[in-house]
Amino acid sequence: MKKCIYVVEDNAAIREVIEFMLTEELYDVVVSPTATEFWKQMQNHTPDMIVLDVMLPDGNGLDICNQLKCNIKTHNIPVMVMSANNNINKVKSKCTADDFINKPFDLDDFANRIEYYIPN
DSSP, rough: OOOOOEEOOOOOHHHHHHHHHHHHHTOOOEESSHHHHHHHHHHOOOOOOOEEESSEEEEHHHHHHHHHHSSTTTTOOOOOOOOEESSSHHHHHHOOOSSSHHHSHHHHHHHHHHHSSOOO
């Protein structure tokens, strides 16, 4: 069975590139442009990994991450936070994500990080 990754990213171009790349790597990918859509998807299925953008139109990826990590049902799901904020240490101090990546990012590096958390 394919591993499932949820991607929460409001920028359509970035979302499409990530979705295409992960689909090519044979993952099932569910994309959400908003926090609201993400939480609706979480009611349907629990993913193997979550990739979160920090800045969302209706929420904050850091808050989503902290909610996931504080919940007994979701605290073991690997979470990668993406940020265009160049001060990644500041972002890290506000969230207990498993990994952080700066945007723009190298696609090979991104794929390697995903593979580390959920080998296909």
